[in-house]
Amino acid sequence: MTDQTISTSGSCCGGSSCGSGSTPDVHDIQAPGVTTVYQVSGMTCGHCEGAVSKEISALDGVTAVQAVAKSGQVTVTSAAPLDESAVRAAVDEAGYELVGRA
Template identity: 65%
Template sequence: MTAETNTETAQATGSCCSSTGSCHDGAADVQIGGVTTVYQVTGMTCGHCEGAVTAEISELPGVTSVQAVAATGQVTVVSDSPLEETAVREAVDEAGYELVARA
């Protein structure tokens, strides 16, 4: 967890609670994060390439964040749950590039 995540979770649960941390029914608890997967993609050479890959992968259900870096060929994807690699491969293909493997 990052410091930002810890701060957001603490704010969601509140600090007025007893040592049990439960002054409510838990409905307001916020769980920030998800599954982070790094993929190796070939063919990206510039910012336009990064944008095309990011746009296609971002359309997949459950994806919350995508960061593509042409210089390394790595694409970091954060999603609510694990993604089917086939779906990610198809999205990268649709953008005009090739998913080699998980990095």
């Protein structure tokens, strides 16, 4: 396992060019269940999308996550509605801020 450093500015790369576009995540597959769209601030690149997706994917019941840095939206599919405080904690752990539902 490697250590990750996340900038306190809310972005992993401070807005520098990490690549042109997002890299599809293994959790981008649409699955049945409850779909909720959240607004997250601070994502600027594919790495940011991956960090947020990884943390939210670890929540119980989550079956799919798609984060889009450009819009700041994170679409989460889960077996049942998620506790927003748990989603907020996961986004915070990734180094970003959950604004609320989109």
